[in-house]
Amino acid sequence: MDYSVEYRKGGMPLSAFQQKYQDCATYLTYCQQCPNYNTVWSCPPLPFDVADYLEKFQWMYVIGAKINLSPQVIKAADTAEKVKAMGWDIxxxxxxxxEERLRRLEQQLPGSVSFSSGGCNLCRACSRKEGASCRRPEKMRYSLDAFGFNLTAIANDMLGIEIQWCKERLPDYFTLVHGLATTEKISDRMWERWEDAFELAAD
Structure with missing residues (x-):
């Protein structure tokens, strides 16, 4: 097998989460340097005020995936092109x-909304580049980093994962940090049921 996935989760009141991890001025400046800026609907500039969007929620949960790559797949990615293509596919x-699991969870938690990790990948090319509306607004979710959240700190503090990056070779693992904003605290029993239903546990 090319990889295995280890899932981790954490949560806190949204106000505390914002105070600790949100810095719009800094991280949205980084977004402006990204080639996806103003070309993907899930990424900045967002078509609404970030504070207004979040104000109806009380809690923020983060769900992380540590994608552990096998030594074989790391060795097989022996050119820059393979590193990029193989890493991207995984x-x-x-x-x-x-994202699909989180959309299902939204249905069990009325008033909740999920957040993805990085730009949307639902379409081959985003309609935003053509100046058109999103083709799949019912499935597209905004990225956590689009709201100015520090994903590196979130992964470290809440998930116990130090993010690694692709350089000349594939890293030992990739990290995804997704979010779920809710109007109420999720009960421990709800989390346990979700873990059972969606296998949100160490593989």
Whole structure:
């Protein structure tokens, strides 16, 4: 098998989460340097005020995936092109599966909304580049980093994962950080049921 996925989760009141991890001025400046800026609907600039969007929620939960790559797949990615292509395929496969699980969880938690990790991958090319509306607004979710959240600190503090990056080779693992904002605290029993239903546990 090319990889295994280890899921982790954490949560706190949204106000505390914002105070600790949100810095719009700094992180949205980074977004402006990204090639996806103003070309993907899930990414900045967002078509609404960030504070207004979040004000109806009380809690923020984070769900992380540590995608552990096998030594074989790391060795097989022996060119820059393979590093990029193989890493992308693995990350997107896990990411899309997580997004689908979170959309199902939204249905069990009225008033909740999930957040993805990085730009949307539902379409081959985003309609925003053409100046058109999102083709799949019922499935598209905004990224946590689009709201100015520090994903590196979140992964470290709440999930116990130090993010690694691709350089000349594939890293030992990739990290995805997704979110779920709710109007009420999720009960321990609800989390346990969700873990059972969606296998949100160490593989």
């Amino acid at each position: 990350v997107v496969a896990v990411k899309l599966a997580m």
